[in-house]
Amino acid sequence: MKLSGKVALITGSGSGIGKAAALLFAKEGASIAVSDINLSSAEQATEAIKQLGGRAIAIRADVSDAGDVDMMVDKVIKELGGIHILVNNAGIPGENLPTIESSVEHWDKVVRVNLRGTYLCSRRSGQWMVSNKAGKVLNIASIVGLAGFVARASYGPAKAGIVNLTQTLAVEWAKYNINVNCIAPGFVMTPLDGDLIRSGRLNLELIEKRIPLGHRAQPDDIAKAALFLVSDDARYITGVTLPVDGGWLAYGDVCAK
């Protein structure tokens, strides 16, 4: 098992990618702090881990609230004995409206949850990791933070900020034996974009045509890359952002059949 004896805090792990990572890391021997803004989904994921024979606790926390983050990290350290792995996964989508029609309130909310949340959780967990001279931080950004996407003026820049925060913390914490990396998922089958798809602000047919591998990812496709990056197999990797996108970013052709 790749994560025996490790404690992993995964934010937003009541659903989607975070839940898939929580289950996979638990199968690899880690104790999991399942944290989410929605307590009942965190409790359901915790129950699923326990049914697999794993160890897990559920915590309700809003990653954009500094008080919640302090409480969450303190609880993980007290109940599970430390934080060896932090996955900054909690996130919310943008409005997908043309920028001139978008709302400032929504921009603030998207940046607050996605970018400030990643900063707050890294800062607080990093205090334990720095004093213990060990740790793995994995951020979940998006391909939308690595290229220009129409109508993504809040989500894209928030995710781009996470890519730079990854590099910043990687170089700052390298001397403490802490690896900081990032995954940029492409389009993944989770509830995240459900409202955007239902309202027609995302067109699934066009999206799937644009993906070289021809289909969206399953949450587990992202979780498997996450497992690699938080394991000792990736001990010499720090400061990178790995696209897990079915070839989306590699694709530059608009002419070929």
Ligand code: NAP
């Ligand atoms: P998801 O299924 O909606 O999971 C996100 C979880 O985060 C939900 O349980 C959500 O709770 C929770 N959450 C939302 N705001 C929170 C907050 N302030 N504090 C704590 N938890 C909060 O979405 P997902 O697709 O797995 O997304 C996980 C990460 O992957 C996100 O950072 C997302 O931006 C990124 N990502 C997703 C895709 C994709 O195509 N799905 C692509 C690229 C990147 P509620 O459901 O109650 O809001």
